[in-house]
Amino acid sequence: MHDFHADIEHIxxxxxxxxxxxxxxxxxxxxxxxxxxESPRFFEAMALGRTYSEVAHITSRICGICAVTHTTTSIKxxxxxxxxxxSVQTIKLRKLLLNAEFIQSHxxxxxxxxxxxxxGTGSVFGMVGDNKEDVLRGMRLKTLANxxxxxxxxxxxxxxxxxxxxxxxxxxPRELSDFKKRIEDSRxxxxxxxxxxxxLKIPEFERETEYISLTQPDEYALYDGKIKSSDSGEExxxxxxxxxVREFMVTHSTAKHxxxxxxxxxxxxxxxFNNNYDQLHPKAKESAMEMGLRHPCYNPYMNNIAQxxxxxxCFEESICLIDDLISAGLKDEKREIGPKKxxxxxxxxxxxxxxxxxxxxxxxxxxxxxxxIIPTAQNLANIENDLLSIVPxxxxxxxxxIIVDIEMLVRAYDPCISxxxxxxxxxxxxx
Amino acid sequence: xxxxxxxxxxxxxxxxxxxxxxxxEEQLLELVTLIDIASFxxxxxxKSDDYDIAFVEGSITRTSEIxxxxxxxxxxxxxxxxxxxxxxxxxxxxxxxxEMEEVQNIVxxxxxxxxxxxxxxxxxxxxKVDHWIHGCPIDKDEFIEVTKALLLDKKPRIPAHPVCxxxxxxxxxxxxxxxxxxxxxxxxxGCKAICPTYNDGCVGCRGLIEDPxxxxxxxLLNEHGLTVDxxxxxxxxxxxxxKEKYE
Numbered sequence: 001m002h003d004f005h006a007d008i009e010h011i012x013x014x015x016x017x018x019x020x021x022x023x024x025x026x027x028x029x030x031x032x033x034x035x036x037x038e039s040p041r042f043f044e045a046m047a048l049g050r051t052y053s054e055v056a057h058i059t060s061r062i063c064g065i066c067a068v069t070h071t072t073t074s075i076k077x078x079x080x081x082x083x084x085x086x087s088v089q090t091i092k093l094r095k096l097l098l099n100a101e102f103i104q105s106h107x108x109x110x111x112x113x114x115x116x117x118x119x120g121t122g123s124v125f126g127m128v129g130d131n132k133e134d135v136l137r138g139m140r141l142k143t144l145a146n147x148x149x150x151x152x153x154x155x156x157x158x159x160x161x162x163x164x165x166x167x168x169x170x171x172x173p174r175e176l177s178d179f180k181k182r183i184e185d186s187r188x189x190x191x192x193x194x195x196x197x198x199x200l201k202i203p204e205f206e207r208e209t210e211y212i213s214l215t216q217p218d219e220y221a222l223y224d225g226k227i228k229s230s231d232s233g234e235e236x237x238x239x240x241x242x243x244x245v246r247e248f249m250v251t252h253s254t255a256k257h258x259x260x261x262x263x264x265x266x267x268x269x270x271x272x273f274n275n276n277y278d279q280l281h282p283k284a285k286e287s288a289m290e291m292g293l294r295h296p297c298y299n300p301y302m303n304n305i306a307q308x309x310x311x312x313x314c315f316e317e318s319i320c321l322i323d324d325l326i327s328a329g330l331k332d333e334k335r336e337i338g339p340k341k342x343x344x345x346x347x348x349x350x351x352x353x354x355x356x357x358x359x360x361x362x363x364x365x366x367x368x369x370x371x372x373i374i375p376t377a378q379n380l381a382n383i384e385n386d387l388l389s390i391v392p393x394x395x396x397x398x399x400x401x402i403i404v405d406i407e408m409l410v411r412a413y414d415p416c417i418s419x420x421x422x423x424x425x426x427x428x429x430x431x
Numbered sequence: 432x433x434x435x436x437x438x439x440x441x442x443x444x445x446x447x448x449x450x451x452x453x454x455x456e457e458q459l460l461e462l463v464t465l466i467d468i469a470s471f472x473x474x475x476x477x478k479s480d481d482y483d484i485a486f487v488e489g490s491i492t493r494t495s496e497i498x499x500x501x502x503x504x505x506x507x508x509x510x511x512x513x514x515x516x517x518x519x520x521x522x523x524x525x526x527x528x529x530e531m532e533e534v535q536n537i538v539x540x541x542x543x544x545x546x547x548x549x550x551x552x553x554x555x556x557x558x559k560v561d562h563w564i565h566g567c568p569i570d571k572d573e574f575i576e577v578t579k580a581l582l583l584d585k586k587p588r589i590p591a592h593p594v595c596x597x598x599x600x601x602x603x604x605x606x607x608x609x610x611x612x613x614x615x616x617x618x619x620x621g622c623k624a625i626c627p628t629y630n631d632g633c634v635g636c637r638g639l640i641e642d643p644x645x646x647x648x649x650x651l652l653n654e655h656g657l658t659v660d661x662x663x664x665x666x667x668x669x670x671x672x673x674k675e676k677y678e
Contacts, residue, residue: 040492
């Protein structure tokens with residue numbers, strides 16, 4: 001197909017509103033862009049002037065899928081501004097909640113949003129006829145993760161208990177040990193999940209890019225770490241994040257784009273897998289092997305498989321965290337911290353990639369500056385570069401097939417567009 | 432009788448309320464045997480403009496959204512506002528304390544004028560709304576109750592009493608006794624007092640009840656050494672579109 005034009009309006013089964021425009025004439029790409037048409041929400045402005053203790057209520061609402069990560073990252077940025085280090089107990093509870101969100105978000109994406117493409121249907125409802133047991137398994141795993149989120153966070157979407165320096169209510173040790181058993185009993189379902197995704201035919205395509213993620217010396221970094229680029233292996237402090245993440249604006253997107261050393265980079269499950277493979281749980285490494293995911297991997301479609309691997313990892317990690325919490329015993333912790341003037345940056349791995357929040361506070365604890373850099377915004381330039389590379393290889397196919405391949409590629413990144421549409425401020429004078 | 436055709440739409444929001452619908456899991460599979468889903472972009476590729484019931488999530492923050500919302504109203508027999516952004520404007524109203532130009536400049540700098548934005552409003556400021564499912568996020572049991580009522584052609588019941596009643600039924604220790612600000616006495620119930628149950632003061636995401644007893648709430652604050660300013664600050668997180676109602 002030498003001439004080809006497609007306007008894919010409001011890509012489905014992704015979070016938020018995005019369009020893809022492709023125009024090919026005489027076998028050459030003339031236009032190719034992913035338009036982000038989600039309404040901008042201006043969170044960096046909304047946070048200004050608010051008291052530090054209210055900020056997490058606001059930032060949680062950036063995203064319904066990764067509300068735990070946004071809340072955690074905001075709180076970490078504020079604690080850093082207040083020079084406060086939370087207790088081991090608080091950090092372990094946060095990690096447990098984050099692991100539960102990873103399981104929830106990855107399972108949602110894998111079974112509900114990505115899988116229907118492999119069965120030639122438009123939604124998970126269309127899979128119920130022939131693959132009902134698979135759909136139900138996905139639902140059971142998601143319910144398990146939602147309930148673990150609710151046990152620790154009060155509820156999953158917009159968690160309640162995450163506070164500066166503590167949890168407003170701790171789970172009971174009995175509830176935790178009961179839940180541990182439920183996770184252990186669901187290991188079989190994860191084994192089935194690995195088998196299910198192993199059998200899906202992932203499109204073949206490779207484009208090596210720069211992979212960026214957090215990294216830690218002693219664990220697979222999700223909750224915290226230094227920022228690592230696959231290009232140099234160099235690790236930098238999160239407070240210097242703007243040296244690594246360089247945002248730029250394009251008129252076709254209400255979400256800013258980002259680059260680092262090259263003109264685009266990738267964040268998310270595959271980036272973490274590539275950067276931190278050694279620290280995955282042995283069971284997660286086995287599952288990668290079983291599904292044919294080799295380290296390092298340059299096929300963005302395999303981000304789906306890397307999500308399965310991480311889900312296995314988070315299952316095992318959650319069990320360890322529950323053991324640690326129970327054996328140490330849970331204590332009520334204090335709530336009054338600050339106010340104090342300062343600047344703080346928090347960085348956490350969200351299911352879709354590294355998330356950065358920065359806050360500056362005045363002496364009374366009011367926010368004078370906020371900056372949030374969202375994983376999907378960081379991936380947009382890389383998605384466009386992947387599309388530029390893959391479209392010429394697809395031109396011998398029918399238009400409908402080309403559109404399916406393109407949509408699958410975008411979906412593999414698990415984009416979260418409402419998250420991405422409110423970005424950093426350029427300058428502000430209210431300080 | 433043919434099955435009612437149901438569509439889900441989202442405007443400016445985090446799409447968390449649609450996600451709550453997805454967390455119905457197996458109940459959702461039962462529900463889709465009773466209805467036809469005409470459009471649900473977050474979960475399915477098929478879409479149709481032929482629907483009877485429209486669930487609308489999100490607030491209106493752009494000129495282009497006004498037209499899109501009016502079209503939905505013309506096509507649907509019943510429109511339900513889904514979640515705080517749609518019912519009361521919610522967290523998006525926080526930007527209304529600034530001039531829109533300033534908000535655009537803060538986030539987009541020199542390219543500000545390319546990103547149109549208007550003061551946040553709930554959907555009933557633009558179209559007639561038939562029913563409301565409150566909360567940030569919505570409560571899934573309430574979603575089922577409302578949907579059931581609609582399928583049975585009954586009027587869904589929205590609680591008229593305050594969160595305080597539900598909190599007392601759960602036998603929680605009152606947060607005022609712990610020295611915390613709580614909007615539970617003036618906020619519409621239906622959330623099972625989930626935030627106070629987890630030791631966090633109600634932030635009013637479900638909106639004020641009809642005729643809230645504000646003077647009694649203010650006395651309660653004073654008695655516990657808390658200030659009205661603190662309560663207003665908390666109220667403004669979600670109630671920015673109706674500040675005057677609390678004052």
